[in-house]
Structure formats: structure tokens, C-alpha cells
Amino acid sequence: MSRRTLTGFLAVAAVIATTSTSLAEDKYALIMSSLGSANPFWGAVAQGAVDKGKELGVDVAAVGPPGGETDVAGQIALVEDQIAKGVKGIAISPADTAALVPALEQARARGVAVIFVDKRADMPGTYIGTDNIPAARMGAAHICENVPEGSEVAILQGIITGTTGQHRAQGAREGLEACGMKIVAEQPADWDAAKAQSATENIMTANPNLKAIFSSNDGMALGAVEAVRNAGKLDDMFIVGFDGNPGAAVAIIAGDLEASVAQRPYQMGQIGIESLLALAKGDTIDENIDTGAVLVTKENAEEFK
Amino acid sequence: MTHSDAASQDELATPAARRMQFIEKYGVFAVVVLMCLILSALEPDIFPTTLNLTNILRQIAMNALLALGLYIVILTAGIDLSVGSIMALATMLLAMADTSGYFPWPVALLVGPLIGIACGMVNGLGLTVLRLPHPFIMTLGTLYTLRGITNLVSAGRPISGISPEVRFLGSGEIPLPFLGEYASVPVSAFVILICYFGVSYFLRKAAIGRHIVAVGGNPQAARVSGINVDRILLIVYSLSGFFAGLAALLMAGRTGAGFPNAGIGAELDAIAAVIIGGASFFGGRGTVLGVFAGVLVMGLLRNGLNLMDVSAFWQQTFIGMIVVGAVYIDVLRRKAGTAR
Numbered sequence: 207m208s209r210r211t212l213t214g215f216l217a218v219a220a221v222i223a224t225t226s227t228s229l230a231e232d233k234y235a236l237i238m239s240s241l242g243s244a245n246p247f248w249g250a251v252a253q254g255a256v257d258k259g260k261e262l263g264v265d266v267a268a269v270g271p272p273g274g275e276t277d278v279a280g281q282i283a284l285v286e287d288q289i290a291k292g293v294k295g296i297a298i299s300p301a302d303t304a305a306l307v308p309a310l311e312q313a314r315a316r317g318v319a320v321i322f323v324d325k326r327a328d329m330p331g332t333y334i335g336t337d338n339i340p341a342a343r344m345g346a347a348h349i350c351e352n353v354p355e356g357s358e359v360a361i362l363q364g365i366i367t368g369t370t371g372q373h374r375a376q377g378a379r380e381g382l383e384a385c386g387m388k389i390v391a392e393q394p395a396d397w398d399a400a401k402a403q404s405a406t407e408n409i410m411t412a413n414p415n416l417k418a419i420f421s422s423n424d425g426m427a428l429g430a431v432e433a434v435r436n437a438g439k440l441d442d443m444f445i446v447g448f449d450g451n452p453g454a455a456v457a458i459i460a461g462d463l464e465a466s467v468a469q470r471p472y473q474m475g476q477i478g479i480e481s482l483l484a485l486a487k488g489d490t491i492d493e494n495i496d497t498g499a500v501l502v503t504k505e506n507a508e509e510f511k
Numbered sequence: 512m513t514h515s516d517a518a519s520q521d522e523l524a525t526p527a528a529r530r531m532q533f534i535e536k537y538g539v540f541a542v543v544v545l546m547c548l549i550l551s552a553l554e555p556d557i558f559p560t561t562l563n564l565t566n567i568l569r570q571i572a573m574n575a576l577l578a579l580g581l582y583i584v585i586l587t588a589g590i591d592l593s594v595g596s597i598m599a600l601a602t603m604l605l606a607m608a609d610t611s612g613y614f615p616w617p618v619a620l621l622v623g624p625l626i627g628i629a630c631g632m633v634n635g636l637g638l639t640v641l642r643l644p645h646p647f648i649m650t651l652g653t654l655y656t657l658r659g660i661t662n663l664v665s666a667g668r669p670i671s672g673i674s675p676e677v678r679f680l681g682s683g684e685i686p687l688p689f690l691g692e693y694a695s696v697p698v699s700a701f702v703i704l705i706c707y708f709g710v711s712y713f714l715r716k717a718a719i720g721r722h723i724v725a726v727g728g729n730p731q732a733a734r735v736s737g738i739n740v741d742r743i744l745l746i747v748y749s750l751s752g753f754f755a756g757l758a759a760l761l762m763a764g765r766t767g768a769g770f771p772n773a774g775i776g777a778e779l780d781a782i783a784a785v786i787i788g789g790a791s792f793f794g795g796r797g798t799v800l801g802v803f804a805g806v807l808v809m810g811l812l813r814n815g816l817n818l819m820d821v822s823a824f825w826q827q828t829f830i831g832m833i834v835v836g837a838v839y840i841d842v843l844r845r846k847a848g849t850a851r
Contacts, residue, residue: 241823267820272813272827276772280813282765283570287817290563304671304768308682316693328671 231265234482235288236475237281238270239301239325247471248299251323254475255297266479267293271301278302285309288318295319295482297334300327319486323478332485334478334495336469338373339380341499342422345446345467346381348501349418352464353387353444357417360391360409362402362430364422371397374422374448382420390416395426402429410437418444424454424466431462450502455510458502466502468510473497538840539788539804546808550815557818561687561694569765571810572681572699573598573758573774575803577781578788579710580754582802584646585785586714586727587747588794592650593634594755594781595774596657601626601759603661606670606769609677616676623760624753630657631752635745646748654778661771669770673763681764699761706754711799723747728795783830784809787837808833 236255240248252268259266267288271280281301286309288296296313298320300306306327310320321332349359361378364371375392382389391409395402402421406429410416419434421427427447434443440462447454450468457463474497481491502510550558557563577594584591601623609619630653637649683698713720725733726743734740755774762773788805790797812833816826 269817269820270823272823272830273776274823276775278766278770278772279570279573279762279774279777283566283813284817286566286569287563287814290560290566291557291818302669302766302768302770302772304669305766305770305773307671308765308767 231263233265233267233291233293234259234295234479234486235284235291235293235297236266236268236323236478237284237288237296237298238268239281239299240275241270241272247469250471251475251478254472255479256475258476258479262479262483264479264483268475275301278305281306282309285313289313289316293318295321295486297321297323297478297482298327299324303328319482321478321482321485321491323474332481332491332493332495334481335474335497336499337494337496338370339377340496341467341469342374342377342420342448343381343384344499344501345448345465346378346420347385348465348503349382349420349444349446350385350387353418355386356388358390358413358415359387359418359420360393360406360413360416361389362405362419362421362426363392363394364397364426366394371422378420378422387418395429397423397425399425399429399432402426403433406430406433407437410434410439416443419446421445421447423447424449424451424463427463427466428453428457431457435462450500450510452511455502455507458504458507459511461504464503466510467499468502470497470500539801539808539837543804543807543811546811546815550811550818553815554818558815561690563814563818565694565696565700567807567810567814568700568703569697570814571806572697572703572761572765573777574780574784574809575703575806576706576754576758576761577774577777578784578802578806579706579799580751581778581781582785582788582790582797582799583710583714583723583747584751585782585790585792586723586794586797587730587744588727588792589638589646589744589747590650590782590792591631591634591646591748591751592778593630593653593657594751594758595777596654596661597627597630597752597755598759598762598774598777599661599771600630600657600664601756602763602773603665603670603769603771605677605759605763606673607664609674610670610672616674619674619677620760623763624756627752627754627756627759628749629752631749631755632745634752635748638748639741639744658775665769665771667771669768671768673767673769677760678764678767681761682767683764699764702757702761706757707799707803714799719743719746724795780809783834786834805837808837 236252238248255268256266269284271277271284273280278301296318307329310327313320321334324335326333359382361375363375366372379389390413393405395405419430421430424447427445430445434440444464446464447466450466454463454466458466477495477497481495485491580594581591604626605619605622608614608622634650634653637643638646643649680698680702684695685698687694687696714724722738722743725738726740730740763769784805785802787808788797788801812829813826
């Protein structure tokens with residue numbers, strides 16, 4: 207190895223060294239199941255976690271496996287390496303519900319606090335994420351405020367065998383029933399825009415007086431918009447989606463879609479780190495912590511585009 | 512631990528050529544040592560600890576086995592892109608066999624390696640019977656097909672609850688109480704050691720091993736000298752499959768589960784390790800020891816970047832640069848070789 211190559215290596219090493227942080231602060235880790243900022247949702251979670259760490263005077267490393275969402279081995283290595291670094295706690299979104307369990311059990315055996323963010327592994331522990339039931343209720347309440355009581359409404363469900371689909375459907379039903387809406391249809395469209403479009407066509411044919419549609423995700427909501435537009439009823443149909451996707455934000459600004467329920471990833475990161483610190487300190491924390499949801503409407507849709 | 516012709520030619524060569532040969536054999540170890548020194552300097556409280564160093568052993572085990580299989584394939588100027596998918600299918604099926612309750616654990620233990628051999632044979636048969644033009648095609652096909660079958664049999668869901676006996680090779684630990692409370696060496700490190708010594712011996716001493724090396728050095732000459740090249744290739748791809756199946760067994764042990772996303776992209780890490788270790792895509796070059804050094808380079812890089820919380824983007828970037836750098840050094844080496 208020539209001296210020049212050696213100098214090159216050391217220069218790279220020095221650059222890396224300046225990016226690593228001091229040893230004085232307590233260390234915590236947010237281990238994501240994606241590359242992080244490559245995905246806007248996780249980018250916001252990471253930002254929230256790092257900002258909260260600064261606020262509380264601890265060092266938070268937000269890291270993800272180099273192979274992205276499917277890199278289970280990479281994520282296990284991250285857990286091990288963070289333990290070796292001496293972190294006091296790990297907030298993780300496991301890339302696999304089963305495969306991460308031994309590594310996380312090992313972390314706990316060594317006194318490292320472990321909590322789950324957005325996804326959980328098949329083991330006990332606090333889960334921090336969006337509780338879909340109250341979030342869907344929030345979307346339903348927005349329909350209640352804008353559509354006359356007793357109107358005919360429909361719910362487009364996601365894949366109903368999964369908890370996300372079940373919880374969103376349940377929250378929507380509860381919310382719409384609570385304000386006296388007449389639910390004429392509850393149909394699964396499997397998170398799929400095309401299926402939602404045909405489902406909406408059929409629902410409108412059977413219920414010509416339909417006034418509002420709650421859709422369990424934005425993709426299906428946009429499918430419903432197409433069906434309603436083709437029927438020439440877009441002006442007097444109130445449609446609410448879920449997820450706050452950029453595509454939905456554009457549709458909200460255009461006036462095709464009325465609103466969408468969005469998760470709050472930045473708060474998820476903040477609350478995640480806050481709870482992790484509490485757990486590491488020895489406080490007892492709730493099994494489920496809801497990070498809440500926010501309604502995307504014409505007023506704030508620009509931020510979600 | 513070298514192969515056929517290069518070594519015998521160099522026996523008569525000049526001191527400069529001998530030095531060249533020394534660098535070729537051990538140069539990559541200089542990189543390993545340098546990386547260890549840099550990481551020790553950057554993270555003096557973390558990197559050289561027993562826990563971290565044994566973590567590296569735990570983390571490289573799967574790649575070490577996949578790379579060993581790929582080394583044998585690349586020795587014959589071939590390629591096996593399917594090892595990651597073979598690993599996934601083998602992990603899944605062994606998890607299913609073990610948790611089904613129908614098989615005693617010694618049978619479940621064999622499922623991984625046997626599935627690996629079977630998949631490897633399919634690759635070998637595609638090459639020798641279907642006469643597909645290049646192993647890239649056949650193994651690209653099985654990369655997709657085996658991943659698809661893995662998802663089909665598992666319905667995309669992981670299976671946990673693998674028995675402790677089956678998990679032993681992948682998760683067993685031999686305690687080292689004199690080095691600290693938690694200090695231990697993973698059993699998987701011994702699996703790696705045995706496999707590397709085994710393959711090294713096999714390629715040098717066993718008749719089939721020597722034939723593999725001969726096919727790698729010059730397939731035409733090997734054919735003329737009466738070696739059944741097709742049979743050798745079938746064995747080569749079966750061996751690659753076997754090591755992928757063994758990696759599956761270690762992975763199942765490490766995670767306690769079979770999961771459909773196991774080994775996605777693992778073939779690329781393994782190929783990178785083999786190439787960094789000094790093997791050539793044109794076959795006939797490289798050593799088992801070099802491959803192990805290549806695996807260490809990859810493992811150290813990942814571990815070091817993790818310890819410094821370097822973002823995954825940089826990890827990808829660095830690994831790419833190291834692969835290109837290592838092969839470029841190889842190009843320079845060959846140029847120097849032909850110039851003399």
C-alpha cells in the first residue's frame with residue numbers, strides 16, 4: 207500500500223470521524239426498516255427523533271439497513287452494533303416480525319430498553335404509532351360536520367383481514383354512526399384504486415342519494431373520485447381519504463377530494479424518543495402510545511404535496 | 512492454497528515476480544489490517560472490544576458461506592446469482608419442517624443443506640443439459656423463481672419457533688468468561704473455519720477438487736485431458752447451493768425464524784467479497800484465504816460504518832467504491848505481470 211493511498215484512507219477516515227458525535231452524551235438509536243430519508247415518512251420520523259434528542263440532551267442515531275426494507279440481516283447487525291456502542295435504548299421498526307426477536311431479546315438481556323415504532327415484532331413491548339381507530343373517527347367527524355345529518359354515506363374498506371384495514375373501517379363506522387349518518391354500504395376494495403372505482407360505481411347505482419364516502423386509504427379515495435366524476439356527481443359528493451399522500455393533497459387542492467387523514471411521522475419520532483428515554487430511566491410506559499393524526503384539507507394541503 | 516498453473520510458472524520467476532505473487536496472495540490482508548487500525552483509532556472504546564469483534568464474526572457468517580460457494584463457481588469462470596434466493600427457500604422450508612412437528616430435529620437440520628444442493632443441481636443441469644449460454648442466465652432465472660416459490664410456500668409470512676437444536680449452529684455461543692461477563696464466541700465461527708479449511712483441502716488434494724481447479728484454469732485443456740467438464744460443473748453448482756443451504760441453517764439459527772425476505776441481495780455481497788479477495792471473473796484465480804479476507808473487508812466496512820452511524824446511503828456508496836477499487840488494483844497487478 208503506497209503512502210498516497212494510505213493518506214487517502216486516513217483523509218476519508220478523518221471526514222467520517224468528524225461526523226461521529228462525542229462520547230459524553232447518553233446514546234440512543236432509532237433503527238428504521240427503510241433507508242431513512244429515502245422515504246419521506248421515515249425521513250420525518252428520523253428528524254423528529256433527532257430533534258427530540260437534541261432537546262433532551264442525548265445523542266440519537268437514526269439509522270436504517272443498507273439494503274432497505276427487506277434487509278433483515280442488515281437490521282440485525284445494526285441492533286448488535288448499537289448494543290456494542292453502548293446505547294441505553296433502541297426504538298425500532300422491525301423489518302420482519304419474527305426474525306428480529308432474538309437480537310432484540312439480547313438487547314433487553316443486556317439492559318437496553320427496546321420499544322417499537324410504527325411496526326412491532328412478535329414480542330412484548332410498547333408500540334408507538336398511529337392508532338387507526340381514532341384517526342378514522344377524525345375523518346368521519348369531518349364528514350359529519352359538512353354533510354347534513356341522516357345523509358346516506360359509504361365506507362370503502364382496505365384489506366379487511368389485516369388490523370390496519372379493520373381498525374380504519376371500525377373507526378369510520380363508529381364516527382359516522384355517532385353523528386347519525388345512514389351507512390348504506392361498507393365494501394372492501396383491498397387498498398386498490400381500480401377495485402374502489404368499481405365498488406363506488408356499484409354503490410352509487412344501488413344508492414343514488416349517496417352524499418359522502420369515507421375511503422380507508424388515498425389510493426381508493428382517488429378511485430372513488432374517478433367513479434363519482436364519471437357519474438357527474440363530483441360537486442355534491444363529500445369524499446375523505448386516509449394517509450395524506452402527495453397525490454391526495456393535489457386532489458384536495460383541485461377540489462376533487464375534500465380531506466385526508468394523515469399520520470404524524472415527525473411526532474412519531476419525537477414521542478418515540480421521549481418514551482424510550484422514560485423507559486430507559488425505569489419509568490413504566492403504556493403498551494400502546496397513539497401518535498395521533500392530522501386532517502389534511504384545502505387549508506394545509508400545500509404542505510403535504 | 513493456490514491453484515494450478517500460475518503458481519508453477521512463478522516458481523522460476525524473478526524476485527520482482529515473487530514479490531508480485533506475495534502481494535497478490537496477501538495484499539488484501541494488508542487492507543484488512545489497515546481497516547482494523549483505522550477503526551480502532553476512530554472508535555477506540557467500541558471497535559476493539561470483545562463484543563464488537565465477536566459481533567463481526569456473527570455478522571459475516573452467512574456471507575462467508577455464500578462467498579465460499581461463489582468462489583468455487585467463479586473459479587470456473589461461472590457465476591451463481593441465485594444463492595440469496597436458495598438461502599431464502601432453504602430457510603423457509605427448514606423452518607416449516609422443524610415447526611410442523613412431523614420431523615425430528617436431525618431431519619430438519621438436514622433440510623437446509625439438502626434443499627441447497629437440490630437447487631444448485633437445478634442450476635448445474637440448466638447449464639449442462641439445457642446448454643444455456645452462460646450461468647448468468649440460468650441462475651438469474653432461479654434467483655427469481657426460487658424467491659417466488661419462497662413467497663408462495665410462506666404466503667409472504669415469517670415462521671418462528673425453530674427448535675434450539677436446529678438453531679445451535681447459527682445461535683450457539685461458547686462463553687469466554689475470562690474476557691468478561693458477556694464475552695463469547697459464536698459457534699457459527701467454527702462452522703466457517705471448518706468449511707474454509709475443508710474447501711481449501713478439497714481443491715488442493717481431492718481428485719474432484721483438482722479437476723475443478725483445472726476446469727477453472729483452462730476448460731479446453733481440461734476437456735482434452737479427459738475431465739468430464741459437465742460433471743464437474745454440476746458438482747460446482749451443487750456445492751454453491753450446499754453452502755447457500757448451510758448459510759440458511761445459520762440464518763435460521765440466528766433469527767429463530769424462516770422469513771421470505773432472507774438473503775435479498777446477498778448474492779451481490781458474496782460476489783463482491785470473492786472479487787475483493789482476488790478472484791477473477793475469468794476463472795482460475797484466487798485463494799480460499801483471499802475470499803475470507805474479502806468477506807472480512809465487507810464485514811469490517813459495514814460494522815465500522817454502523818458504529819459511526821454513517822447513513823445507509825454512504826454504506827452503499829463505499830461498498831461500490833471498494834469493489835471497483837479492488838478490481839482496479841487487480842487490473843494494475845495483471846498489467847505489471849504482462850509488462851515484465
